[in-house]
Amino acid sequence: MPIAGEVAIVGWATTEFGVHHERGYLDLLAEAAFGAVEDAGLDLAQVESAWLGTAEPGIVGLVPDAGTAVAEAIGFAPRPVTRVANFCCTGMEAVRAAALDIAAGEHRLVLAIGAEKMRDVSPRGSLVARTANLTHPTVAKGRTAPGQFALLANRYMERWGVARETLARVAVKNHEHATRNPKAHFRRPVSLEEVLAAPLVAEPFGTLDCTPTTDGAAAAVVAPVEWAREHASHYVVIRGFGLAVTGGYYTTFYDPDNDFLGFRSTREAAAVAFGQAGITEPRRQLDLVECHDCFTVTELVNYEDLGLCGRGEGAALLESGATAAGGDIPVNLSGGLQSCGHPVGATGVRMIAEIADHVAGRAGERQVEGARLGAAHTLGGPGVISTVCVVGAPD
């Protein structure tokens, strides 16, 4: 059977995102996994298989490199566990793999876990150092994640006449949202002036245009919708799931078709997910969106690539207030990557959990009243991998 309409999410949990010096990778993984199983009202013994999403096992000594981490952390032996990775889409990929496991009919209760421990080293010793040292000896040298997205920011501002302040307003909006998310890494509002005055990272970005470097984990239990109907106390349904991989990791910025104004991968993944979900007017039909705001400009181009507005209209959509809390299409009510941080493997699972909370009416202070349909989006690679997952209420 297909995933869309047939696979349900019956339990989910997220650890606090932040700098967890007192807790290690396996501690975070265990907290999220047991949390999701408990939320589903299950005993771990009932869960038949698991999928682990971790993008950078090398930061913490390769313990997260394989399914062994799950067996060790939650006592899952001898059940099957596989680690999946697809750059920044890794967390969403764990959920997709678990959903495929259900759709294939192989298992009926499957755990998807995303976990990442990034702060056992300093932020600069984390992905920046790995990007500088472990990547291709010539074509990749000089690249950092902010530096790559800054290329897009400068092109975007030049092409559409967008002010640097508009980018900063993405950070202001998402940090305001995070004041209502007790699990976000940063939970205080920031002013436009603070964003603009923050130390430079890659021009035009300052530190407050960038997702912080963060530890965290999230997990979800997936099951067939028919199982959920009979057994679940609460559940949501996966209405569409798209993954698009549009090019190579190093080669995308050498690609003459790359216009540096958006990401084809997001457009392709959204076409698949929205097609499955019957979404033709995303802004009208979706009640909320969690998208990959790794840097401020990314959220603006995501609006366009996800079809919430036309090309070049992302800045205007932001300025209209439509994507802020209370707007007609609120984006990143969790605070997004800007405030939650981006423990890579955990992010996609966290986003799906956020949409599920709203659809199930459990989002507390952040709740979008009457939300029935939302979309989560991750982008990786940089920009050549995207996943879009549409989550809706049961029929």
Place this chain on the structure above:
Amino acid sequence: MPVEPAFLVDGALALPATAVRGRTVADDDEDAVTLAAEAGLALLERTRARPQALVLATTTPPYDEGGSVQALAELLGVGPDVFALELTASLRDGLAALRVAAALGGTALVCASHRGRGRDDGHGGAAVLVAADGGVAALRPGPARAEELRDRYRLAGAPERSEADPSFVWDAGAPRLAREWGLEAPSVVGPAARIAARAERELGGPGDELAGETGVLGAAHALARILLGLERPQRVLAAASGLAEAIEVEPASGGGAAEVAARARAALAKERRTEPPPPLDWSALDPYTSAPRSWRERGQDLRLEAGRCAACGRIVFPHPQTCPGCGSRELSAERLPRAGTVLTQTRDHVYPLGRSTAMAVVELDGGARFYGQVVPSASVAIGTRVRLVPRRLHNGAGAAQYFWKIAPAEAS
């Protein structure tokens, strides 16, 4: 040592973007190979020549052992079937390289460069294309000398070079040989600028303007002087460390020599920054490298080769396995043009290479894209015309890794 005259076909100078108090100063990522390559590339791209031999002369080679000329051959795209030789003993080796090129016959490219740290030293490169006939000036190698005369040297493993007492250099160095050999109104090139200039003045030579603007360019200095004065007959003497020789240069009729000289003078007259860029700090980089990878991908890294799709004609860098346009697996290697326009850029403050690293995406003339570092001495904006220049990217695993960086285009 009679050598048949050979002919100078063309020549080019490559001088860094910065000059501080009359001395040209290279960026931290420029070395004797990249400076020689810049001069050689300018020459080869202008003449479309395909030399059978390549001679590098420099007293500041990046490698003590193992050679630097093969990297130069790759960067210039003159290999792999080229006879390549490097001369690294003395400042005299610029002229020695001309003599060797003349003796080899055929077409030879001579590149000389210098990135010395001495008091009088400037940084730069010069390239001369030598052929058995048909050039703009005749080259007639003259007397040569080798004697135990330690006026400038560095013992293996010693961190700094040693320099003799100036009075000894005056008595035993180039001034003595110029007199002994009876050179008429010679250009005198030696490592101590003031002593060489005094000798030249006393012997009625034309005067070394170059040393005043760039400092002494080591093995490249004599070649640069030959190019700058090419429209008139010259007798050039170069001597250091007991190795010396002289050459006669005679412009042919037709005005070609004056054109070469004018181009060299234009390269010298280019406006330069007066502050060196902030230093690159390579200490925080410990990049993965692999000797098999470097060899396998030398076309991409050093020859700037892209893949040209046989089916749809698309050009793609780096050379892919499969054409991203049409899926064809038939692609042939093709060197990219170095000129292009900036599509977008940023200045990155977290890449661990010093204070900040400018990065840019370039739409190359001809359809391919390049994405990489901007040279430390420049900034670029969207729409800036640029060219790709060879630079040292890092020293991963103790080897010099060369690649291409983005520099503002020369004003034409």
